[in-house]
Amino acid sequence: MKAFTAILKRDLRVAMHRKVEVLSGLFFYLVVATLFPLAIGSDLDILRRIAPGILWVGALLSSMLTLGRLFEADWQDGSLEQLVLTPHNLSLLVFAKIISHWTLCGLPLVILAPVLGLMFDLPIEFVLVLMGTLLIGTPILSCLGAIASALTLGLRGGGVLISLLVLPLFVPVLVFGSGAVESLAAGLGSQAYFSILMAMLMPAVFFSPWACATALRVAFE
Amino acid sequence: MTLPNRLEIKNLSLSRGGRQLLRDLSFSLNPGEWLHLQGDNGIGKTSLLRVICSLAPLDEGEVLWRGQNIHEDLPLYLKDIFFVGHKLALKEELTAFENLAIECALMGVPAKDLDLKQALDHFGLKGREHVPLGILSQGQKRRVALAKLKLARAPLWVLDEPLVALDSHTVELFTQLLGQHLTSAGMVILTSHQPIQLSGLGRVLMLSR
Amino acid sequence: MELSGVERNKVGCQWDNGHSKNETDKKMMGFFFKYAPPQAFYRLSGKLIPWFSGAGVLLTVAGLWVGLGMAPTDAQQGQGYRIIFLHVPASWMSMIIFMAMAFWSFLGLTFKTRLSGMMTAALAPTGAIFAFLSLWTGAMWGKPMWGAWWVWDARLTSELILLFLYLGYIALTSAIDNPIRRDKAGAILALVGSINVPIIYFSVTWWNTLHQGASISMTKAPSMAHLMLLGMLLMALAFWMYSIAVALYRVRTLILERESATKWVQSLAEVVD
Numbered sequence: 001m002k003a004f005t006a007i008l009k010r011d012l013r014v015a016m017h018r019k020v021e022v023l024s025g026l027f028f029y030l031v032v033a034t035l036f037p038l039a040i041g042s043d044l045d046i047l048r049r050i051a052p053g054i055l056w057v058g059a060l061l062s063s064m065l066t067l068g069r070l071f072e073a074d075w076q077d078g079s080l081e082q083l084v085l086t087p088h089n090l091s092l093l094v095f096a097k098i099i100s101h102w103t104l105c106g107l108p109l110v111i112l113a114p115v116l117g118l119m120f121d122l123p124i125e126f127v128l129v130l131m132g133t134l135l136i137g138t139p140i141l142s143c144l145g146a147i148a149s150a151l152t153l154g155l156r157g158g159g160v161l162i163s164l165l166v167l168p169l170f171v172p173v174l175v176f177g178s179g180a181v182e183s184l185a186a187g188l189g190s191q192a193y194f195s196i197l198m199a200m201l202m203p204a205v206f207f208s209p210w211a212c213a214t215a216l217r218v219a220f221e
Numbered sequence: 222m223t224l225p226n227r228l229e230i231k232n233l234s235l236s237r238g239g240r241q242l243l244r245d246l247s248f249s250l251n252p253g254e255w256l257h258l259q260g261d262n263g264i265g266k267t268s269l270l271r272v273i274c275s276l277a278p279l280d281e282g283e284v285l286w287r288g289q290n291i292h293e294d295l296p297l298y299l300k301d302i303f304f305v306g307h308k309l310a311l312k313e314e315l316t317a318f319e320n321l322a323i324e325c326a327l328m329g330v331p332a333k334d335l336d337l338k339q340a341l342d343h344f345g346l347k348g349r350e351h352v353p354l355g356i357l358s359q360g361q362k363r364r365v366a367l368a369k370l371k372l373a374r375a376p377l378w379v380l381d382e383p384l385v386a387l388d389s390h391t392v393e394l395f396t397q398l399l400g401q402h403l404t405s406a407g408m409v410i411l412t413s414h415q416p417i418q419l420s421g422l423g424r425v426l427m428l429s430r
Numbered sequence: 431m432e433l434s435g436v437e438r439n440k441v442g443c444q445w446d447n448g449h450s451k452n453e454t455d456k457k458m459m460g461f462f463f464k465y466a467p468p469q470a471f472y473r474l475s476g477k478l479i480p481w482f483s484g485a486g487v488l489l490t491v492a493g494l495w496v497g498l499g500m501a502p503t504d505a506q507q508g509q510g511y512r513i514i515f516l517h518v519p520a521s522w523m524s525m526i527i528f529m530a531m532a533f534w535s536f537l538g539l540t541f542k543t544r545l546s547g548m549m550t551a552a553l554a555p556t557g558a559i560f561a562f563l564s565l566w567t568g569a570m571w572g573k574p575m576w577g578a579w580w581v582w583d584a585r586l587t588s589e590l591i592l593l594f595l596y597l598g599y600i601a602l603t604s605a606i607d608n609p610i611r612r613d614k615a616g617a618i619l620a621l622v623g624s625i626n627v628p629i630i631y632f633s634v635t636w637w638n639t640l641h642q643g644a645s646i647s648m649t650k651a652p653s654m655a656h657l658m659l660l661g662m663l664l665m666a667l668a669f670w671m672y673s674i675a676v677a678l679y680r681v682r683t684l685i686l687e688r689e690s691a692t693k694w695v696q697s698l699a700e701v702v703d
Contacts (some may be wrong), residue, residue: 002326002329003326003327003329006323006326006327007323008349010312010315010323013314013315014312018428061387077308077311077312078306078308078315079311081304081306081308081310082304082310082324082327083327084276085275085304086328086329087296087297087300088329089296105276126343183279191429220271221277221278
C-alpha cells in the first residue's frame with residue numbers, strides 16, 4: 001500500500017514539474033474540437049448534432065497522444081526495471097500509474113468538455129450527460145491504453161502503433177459514450193447507457209492492471 | 222525452519238539473438254561471499270545478471286534461492302534481491318531525498334527521514350538533499366543511486382557496473398559499504414571493468430568465448 | 431580463484447527438442463505435446479498439408495457447384511445474391527481464425543511453447559485476408575442492393591473492426607525483433623482482442639439499431655432454402671481446409687526461420703544446397 005501511494009505521488013509530483021506535457025494533451029483536445037467546425041461549416045444545427053461524437057473522438061485522440069508517455073519515461077531512466085523488481089504486486093503498482101495517467105490526462109478532458117460544448121451550442125443537459133460519459137469512459141481508455149502502451153514499449157512507431165491497437169478495442173465505449181447524448185436528444189433518456197458504461201468500466205479496472213503487468217514483464221525479455 | 226540464504230545457479234544455458242552466450246554454467250553463492258563477473262563487452266555479463274534478477278528468461282537450467290526455483294515464488298525472491306543497473310532509476314525532477322523515500326517504499330523498507338539523510342550524507346551529499354536531481358552532476362547522481370544501497374535490507378545485491386563515473390573517494394566509500402554488507406551475511410554479484418578490492422570470500426568469474 | 435564458465439559455441443543438440451521447464455507437467459497431455467517441439471511439428475505438418483489442400487479443393491468445387499449451379503434464384507435479389515457463398519463463409523472464417531489465434535495464444539502463455547506463437551502468427555495473415563474478403567464481397571453485394579459501396583451495416587462494421595484487430599496484431603508483431611517478446615506480446619494482444627470481439631459486435635449492433643442503419647443480411651430472410659445453407663456450409667468448410675493448409679505451410683516457414691541455427695534444420699533436404 002505504501003508503495004502504491006509512493007508511485008502515485010511520484011508521478012503526480014514529476015508531472016507538476018512537467019506541466020507543459022500535461023497541458024499539451026488538453027490543448028490538443030481544444031485544437032481538434034476547433035478543427036471540425038472549420039472543416040464542416042459553422043451551421044449550429046449540424047454542429048449541435050455532431051458535437052457529442054466530435055467531443056468523444058477528440059478525447060480519444062488526445063488520450064492516444066498521452067498514452068505513449070505512460071511508461072516511456074520510466075523505461076528510459078530505469079525506474080520501470082525497478083518497478084518490475086519490487087516484491088510488491090506489480091498489478092497494484094501499475095494501477096497506481098493508470099490512476100495517475102487518468103488524473104493528469106483524462107480528468108482534465110472531462111473538465112474542459114463543457115467549454116467545448118459551448119463552442120457547439122450544446123444545451124446544458126446534454127453537456128452534463130456528455131461529461132458523465134466521459135468521466136466513465138476516460139478511465140476505461142487509460143486502462144486499455146495502458147495495456148497497449150506496455151505492449152509497445154520501446155518499439156519503433158510507438159505512438160501510432162498504440163492508437164492502432166487501442167482504437168478498435170475502444171469502439172464499444174465510444175459507441176455507448178456518444179450514444180448516450182443521442183439517446184437523450186431522442187427523448188429516450190441515457191440511464192441504460194450509463195449502466196452499460198459502468199459495466200465496461202468494472203472489468204477494465206480489474207483486468208487491465210494485471211494484463212498490463214504481464215505485458216511489462218514481457219517487454220523486458 | 223528457514224533455509225539459509227544461498228544462491229545457486231545450475232546448468233544455466235542462455236542465448237540471445239541466436240547466439241549462445243552461456244552454456245551449462247553452475248556456481249553458488251553463500252552469505253558473506255561475492256562474485257565478480259568479468260569479460261569483454263557483449264559477452265553476456267549483463268544478460269546473466271538479468272537472468273539472476275528474473276528479468277530475462279533462460280533456456281536451460283535453474284536459478285535457486287534457498288533451494289527453491291526463483292520462479293516458484295517470485296515475490297519472495299524479489300524481497301531478498303536488490304538490483305542496481307546501468308541506469309540510475311531516479312527522477313530528475315525530484316530531489317535526492319524524495320527519490321530515496323520512494324525507493325524505500327518500493328523496497329518495502331520503512332525508513333525515517335533521519336535514515337535517508339544519513340545515507341545521503343554518507344556519500345557526501347550533505348546540503349544537496351533537497352535540490353532537484355537535475356541540477357546535480359553525473360557523479361553526484363550516481364552517488365544518490367548508491368545511497369540506496371545503504372538503505373537496502375535485501376541480502377543479495379546484484380550490481381551492474383556500479384563504479385562508472387565515480388571518483389576514487391566514492392569508490393572507497395562504496396567498497397566499504399560492500400564490505401559491511403558482506404560481513405553482515407550479505408552477498409554480492411557485480412560486474413565491473415575496473416578492478417575492485419573486496420574483503421571476504423570472493424571469486425572472479427571470467428566469461429570468454 | 432578462477433572459474434571458466436563458457437565453452438566454445440556449439441550449435442545444435444541443446445535445441446533439438448526445445449523443451450522448457452514445464453515439460454514434465456505436460457507429459458500428461460501426451461499426444462498433443464508430442465508435436466509441440468518444432469522439429470516434430472515440422473514433420474507432422476509436412477504430411478498433413480497435402481490432405482488439407484486436397485480437401486479444400488474438393489470442398490470448393492462442391493460448394494461452388496451447389497451455390498452457383500444448384501441453389502435457387504432468390505425471389506428478391508435474383509442472381510446477385512450468390513456472392514453470399516463467399517461473403518458469409520469468409521466472415522465465419524475470419525472470426526473462427528481469430529478464436530483459433532486466441533486459443534494458441536492462451537496455450538503459448540500457459541505452457542510457454544514456442545510453437546504456439548508461430549501458429550498464431552501463421553494464422554493472422556489468413557484471418558486478415560478473410561476479413562478483407564468479407565468486406566469486399568459485402569461491398570459488392572451492397573452496391574446493387576443499396577446503391578452504395580459501403581453502408582454502415584452492423585455486421586460489416588464489426589467485420590471492419592475485426593480487420594483492424596488483425597492489422598494491429600500484424601503491426602505489433604512486425605515491430606518486435608526479439609522472438610520471445612514478439613510471441614508473448616502478440617499472444618496478449620490476441621487474447622485481449624478476442625475478449626473484446628463479442629463486446630464490439632454487441633455494441634456495433636446496438637449502434638446500428640439506434641441509428642436505424644441498413645442491414646445486409648440473408649439469414650434474416652424467412653425462406654433460407656436448404657441448398658443455400660448447404661452451399662454456404664460447403665464453402666465455409668472449404669475455406670477452413672484452405673486456412674489450415676496455408677497456416678501449416680506458413681508455420682513451416684516460420685519454424686525454418688526461427689530454428690535456422692539448429693542441426694536438424696541445417697541437415698534438411700530443403701535447406702542443404
